[in-house]
Amino acid sequence: MNGPTPPGADRTHSRPNPRHADCARRWVPSPFIAGAAALHAGAAAALIAQPATWPWAVGSVAASHLALTAAGLWPRSALLGPNWTRLPAASAASVTSVPGADRRLALTIDDGPDPEITPRVLDLLDEYGAHATFFCIGERARQHPKWIEAIVARGHAVENHSQRHRHTFSVSGPGALRREIEAAQRTLTDISGTRPRFFRAPAGLRNPFLEPVLCALGLQLASWTRRGFDTRERDPQIVTRRLLTGLAPRDILLLHDANSARDALGQPVVLAVLPQVLRAAAEAHYHWITLRAALDAAPVTPVGHGGNAAPFGKIRP
Known part of the structure; x- marks a missing residue:
């Protein structure tokens, strides 16, 4: 453990790194988002080609919306990014x-x-x-x-x-x-x-x-x-x-x-x-x-959600 930081000394910002400049990042849809978009497009195409397939089209789109909502309600999920x-x-x-x-x-x-x-x-x-x-x-x-x-x-x-x-x-x-x-x-x-x-x-x-x-x-x-x-x-x-x-x-x-x-x-x-x-x-x-x-x-490209580390074990208060 480190000793206390003197007042006014901000060690948090003492190691500037140009690799992580504060600027916009390029958005790349996650596979989950891309899959949902493809499903929507497929449902629309099927509906145009075969209007009788509307129950399947509506059902699949509704299911994808439920899945997207569930992913957003899971704070630790990386499905949305x-x-x-x-x-x-x-x-x-x-x-x-x-x-x-x-x-x-x-x-x-x-x-x-x-x-x-x-x-x-x-x-x-x-x-x-x-x-x-x-x-x-x-x-x-x-x-x-x-x-x-x-x-x-x-x-x-x-x-x-x-x-x-x-x-x-x-x-x-x-x-x-x-x-x-x-x-x-x-x-x-x-x-x-x-x-x-x-x-x-x-x-x-x-x-x-x-x-x-x-x-x-x-x-x-x-x-x-x-x-x-x-x-x-x-x-x-x-x-x-x-x-x-x-x-x-x-x-x-x-x-x-x-x-x-x-x-x-x-x-x-x-x-x-x-x-x-x-x-x-x-x-x-x-x-x-x-x-x-x-x-x-971190390495040049930070991992989105960490990775796995072997547990240290059970620590009790």
């Missing part, structure tokens, strides 16, 4: 030159900043010398800009979690998605001084229009490997077990600094869970890394 559910493997040079490159974890913290909880989360991260990725909501950032500045000053990364975190995000069209994400890009860039490079959908839910928008804005979708459901589970021990049982190198963990559930004493669950997670990771000699640092350490 590249999606980080684990950290990509580090390049050979990184493994050789960076101690602990093969023992990396990513802690992601969503929905903030929160003026009550975010400062306490930052203090806990400092205590353990850990770095995290904060997926922040644009409107909250405008309300509490000093905590965005504090996140960056303490060596963490600020990424895009939409401007308003609306529950209707996953049923929005491409224009609405772009406006929502672009507004958050402007907001978070203005306050943090650094352009977000990752996006996480509200509740992880999305639709086929999202990936082309992210490509146009130069953003990479990221979800998680494991989550504790700390926005609704009030028992910190249950949340902690969900995060630590079977923890493996390159896992991405999800917690929340806003919208955290409260325990029996009325305290935010995240504040009881986070020290246990950080302590267990330190004892297992894991190294916390931000997503953007992992992107810079």
